Amino acid sequence: MAVQISPSILSADFSRLAEEAKAVQGADWLHVDVMDNHFVPNLTLGVPVVESLSRATDTPLDCHLMIEQPDRWAPAYVEAGAGSVTFHAEAAAAPVRLAREIRAKGARASMALKPATPIEPYEDLLPELDMLLVMTVEPGFGGQAFLDIMLPKIRRTRELISRHGLEMWLQVDGGVSADTIERCAEAGADVFVAGSAVYGADDPAAAVRALRRQAEETTAKAGWARGH
Ligand SMILES: O=C(CO)[C@H](O)[C@H](O)COP(=O)(O)O
Ligand SMILES: [Fe+2]
Numbered sequence: 001m002a003v004q005i006s007p008s009i010l011s012a013d014f015s016r017l018a019e020e021a022k023a024v025q026g027a028d029w030l031h032v033d034v035m036d037n038h039f040v041p042n043l044t045l046g047v048p049v050v051e052s053l054s055r056a057t058d059t060p061l062d063c064h065l066m067i068e069q070p071d072r073w074a075p076a077y078v079e080a081g082a083g084s085v086t087f088h089a090e091a092a093a094a095p096v097r098l099a100r101e102i103r104a105k106g107a108r109a110s111m112a113l114k115p116a117t118p119i120e121p122y123e124d125l126l127p128e129l130d131m132l133l134v135m136t137v138e139p140g141f142g143g144q145a146f147l148d149i150m151l152p153k154i155r156r157t158r159e160l161i162s163r164h165g166l167e168m169w170l171q172v173d174g175g176v177s178a179d180t181i182e183r184c185a186e187a188g189a190d191v192f193v194a195g196s197a198v199y200g201a202d203d204p205a206a207a208v209r210a211l212r213r214q215a216e217e218t219t220a221k222a223g224w225a226r227g228h
């Protein structure tokens with residue numbers, strides 16, 4: 001199980017997205033938060049911006065769709081160049097069909113859970129997914145405080161993934177920082193989104209390296225990591 005860091009451009013300067021993407025060279029992914037002002041009370045960017053960004057950087061794009069009707073829109077984000085597309089369980093009408101469509105178009109398929117959405121009803125869907133995103137804030141805004149109460153859900157999700165013998169990744173998003181990343185890694189997360197902790201730093205690339213080091217050290221120590 002390899003630690004991956006996905007800086008969120010939600011906390012970047014939107015007037016200089018190409019430069020901001022290059023400022024985190026060395027990151028595994030670039031996390032792109034798509035918000036439609038319906039699923040969440042905020043509005044960010046859409047398909048044309050993702051298309052331009054995918055041409056402007058070699059870092060693969062990890063698109064987090066906080067939108068209604070992901071069944072209709074998610075395939076367009078794959079066509080726009082996203083390497084991974086995450087839809088919300090609460091918004092998808094047919095998550096299995098949607099995950100299969102995302103995979104068939106050539107991207108990794110991922111599903112996100114808001115803080116109040118349990119993982120257990122989705123256990124049988126896990127083999128259809130390449131990644132599960134456990135939100136550690138209410139989606140909609142960057143810079144919010146990490147919700148410690150989500151740690152048991154991260155732990156239960158990791159246990160389910162292990163029990164089913166799956167290779168899928170477990171992402172955490174929201175309030176991930178030097179203060180919280182070790183708790184996430186200890187609970188079983190392996191893909192870490194960080195917005196304000198990376199783009200709020202004087203040296204974003206150094207912040208990515210520091211977060212990676214912390215997560216790797218914790219992962220190496222954690223008992224559940226053995227054998228993965
Ligand atoms: O999906 C998100 C918010 O809905 C963002 O990815 C997340 O909040 C990142 O920002 P920060 O690390 O500052 O919390
Ligand atoms: Fe996100």
